[in-house]
Amino acid sequence: MVRMRRNILLVANSGEDLNATVAEAAKKTGRGMRKASTTRKTFEILSLGLDDVDLAIVDVDPSLHSMAILEALNYSKGAPPVIALTKVDEAEAGPIVRRHGAAACIRKPFAAAELAILIDKVCASACQTEPVSCDMWGHPRSSGRRNSRHRTVPNATKRSSLHSASE
Numbered sequence: 001m002v003r004m005r006r007n008i009l010l011v012a013n014s015g016e017d018l019n020a021t022v023a024e025a026a027k028k029t030g031r032g033m034r035k036a037s038t039t040r041k042t043f044e045i046l047s048l049g050l051d052d053v054d055l056a057i058v059d060v061d062p063s064l065h066s067m068a069i070l071e072a073l074n075y076s077k078g079a080p081p082v083i084a085l086t087k088v089d090e091a092e093a094g095p096i097v098r099r100h101g102a103a104a105c106i107r108k109p110f111a112a113a114e115l116a117i118l119i120d121k122v123c124a125s126a127c128q129t130e131p132v133s134c135d136m137w138g139h140p141r142s143s144g145r146r147n148s149r150h151r152t153v154p155n156a157t158k159r160s161s162l163h164s165a166s167e
Helices: 016-028 039-048 064-075 090-099 112-129 161-166
Strands: 007-011 032-036 053-059 082-086 104-107 132-134 140-142
Touching: 007 016, 007 064, 016 032, 016 112, 032 039, 039 064, 053 064, 053 112, 064 082, 082 090, 082 112, 090 104, 104 112
Parallel strands: 007 032, 007 053, 053 082, 082 104
Antiparallel strands: 132 140
8 A cells, every 4th residue: 555655854954934834834734743853853854764755855054064964864765756945046056956966946045835836846747757557466655766856846836026126
């Protein structure tokens, strides 16, 4: 039987305001949230598996750790797609974070509604690219093959006039 993934893994070393915004976006999409506030905690979660995680969100900071986390998430067994949170414009950061395994990125600051739209879009894209097969009784199951490369998703969210005015 296929188990529905419904959690978001937030990997962040940032303030509570970002955590609250991501939690609100997760709630808007009907998902729960697990948080890994350190690199060590992230790798502990990875070692246990990501069977219940349908999306990871990584706060990409200027350190090398965030790129290592992106790559580790991308190559872990049952890798979920990843959204990178960046301080720089998507046009600048997008190619870099995608090269390290992110399916999409969004520039900080952002509203929970913007992130919720991107979460739904990335998860829908991942479902379309994940092959489904059946066991000998016709029950659907995932392919079991390790396909850690996810199709990249352009950020389709529009910047609100509130964000445009403050930038």
